[in-house]
Amino acid sequence: MKTSTRLDIDHLPRISLLDGPTPIQHLWRLETRLGKALAGVRIYIKRDDHILFAGGGNKVRKLEFLMGAALADGCDTVIATGGLQSNHARLTAAAAARVGIDCELVLGRVVPREDIEYEQNGNILLDKIFGAKLHILDRGQNASDFVYERAGKLAQAGKKVAVIPMGGSSAIGALGYARCAEEILAAEIELDIQFEKILIPNGSSGTHAGLAAGLSALGRSADMVRSYSVLGEEEATTTTTLLLANGALDLLGCDRIRSCAIDICGEHRGAGYGIPTDEAMDVIGLLAKAEGILLDPVYSAKAFAGMLHDIRQGAFKPGSNVLFVHTGGTPGLYAYRSEF
Template identity: 55%
Template sequence: MFDRFPRLALLDRPTPIQPLPRLSAALGEALNGVRLFVKRDDLAAVGGGGNKLRKLEFLLGAARAEGADMVVTVGALQSNHARLTAAAAAREGFACELFLTKSVPRTDVAYTGNGNRFLDDLFGARVHELPGDADSLSAAEARAGVLRAQGRRVYVFPSGGSSPVGCLGYAACAAEILAQSTAMGEDFTRILVANGSAGTHAGLAAGLFAMGHDPKLAKSYAVLATQAQAEAETLSKANATLALLKPGASLSSADIVIDGGHRGPGYGIPTDAMRAAVRLMARSEGVLLDPVYSGKAFGGLLHDVRTGLYQPGDAVLFLMTGGVPGLFAYPGAFAET
């Protein structure tokens, strides 16, 4: 199904699915017999790992197929996608420019110069910083026009790499999860993931449907947009991705399951539930969640388990999307007094 799309190999597949025995023991009776697993898309050799590498396999594959020698993309100042684009571009020999918006109301040096932002420079990307309300994609397209006039062959893609081509990465991941679940003899009740630019959930839903499975197996927790905005964006991107895989097929709003109750005050702003989830995972399993995406999503998962959303014996799979460098931009959020 995916062989007809250009693709560059950026991570070892399949990424492992692991149980969480010590975290489960720490939760005790609150777990209510639910069995927790994580799929470790944070484990990859390129750029510190993370879910954007799956999208970049197809995006950079398309760029190479079109003869591009440069990629340009956008994101927030601490964007995991931007960091991994810079890293993957360096590995594959593309020049890279990033247009990053100051979307989170912080000016401290830990946020503006550490974490992902530090790594963008280390990987050799040219970074353009924009105000938080700037139209970064328009700025990137304008810059691409200038570069093309200079003779560069430029490929531009949006925030999170969440174009239909990029979303193919998580449609392929859906196939990978289904194969792993069969090999494990597990029947996952849910596949849970954070929802920022909507591409990961959209790709999963499109991939599941294209392979004859219920797209509602995938559920996400909105960390960027409101629930209504996230639902609309995810449905749109899922259908655009499905059009590449199975022309004529379509998903409806009932196929997209999103929880918008764990975003907190806004994108990139810490919540108590996020802090608790990050600490619990770190101190029980030695595994790191990031503070912007997976930390909030795993906090949502813990809330759902504790409130009885799942039944005893249910197997719930959490997709670890990476973003660990972002922790180093948030030291103050975890200061204990």
């Protein structure tokens, strides 16, 4: 396959929420701490938590295309759904405020926590500050049914509504991480290195799907990406990721990939979504003390712990370079105060 340096993507509707590429840092202090356990593997981190908009995180890239599509369709209202501490909900509220349209958030109790920090702090506090209208569902209430019923009522009232999928994970949303793949390959040239693997958490699958699609479209192997599932079972997550990646490739006018190109590990999820693991909590402290970088207990810490486990098990070539994409979620730390 011919290698390209640019995606044919500029014709698609998009709003600008990023101020250029996010930085890549070499975690040499962490490497010094871990020493021989790394077998010479060098760890780099792409700071998508460093995005300046609304607390940052991976959903910003997806929302550039999702909000662009909504505005191009003439929408004046967006509805997004997620858990009480959804990073995607927080950033959708901020993006809607930025472009001057209404935002409603349908938030479900999908994590077995009812403490005051989880119910009132972190992302849910920011949702309110950004001006979103919140609908807090009872445990077990069907969010999808509520969303489409609410969208129907708003349409009857004369509103033009865009329903944004959970996590911003659709073929359109995945294009945000196809562009990120373009950034990463450009950084390889600038830094004069090559990454053996790109490592990420996988919740609703759009981030992995976008990176896989972007790499494939640019002539690199989609299995350069390895993700660690924090939400679904490994097999189901693989199916969803492949579906989204091929949807994004269709939009890019590129050949589809097969399931063997999707590399997902389901061994570090723990008891379930939003439930911290001991190894994730340990890694939060490790990286904070070594590098001054904060991970979150729901997504990035579980994936970072998975990456370190794989390095220690010899999954990557000695002396190779790996890139961890920090997907953000720092506001969620404040919802988990009791865990610390």
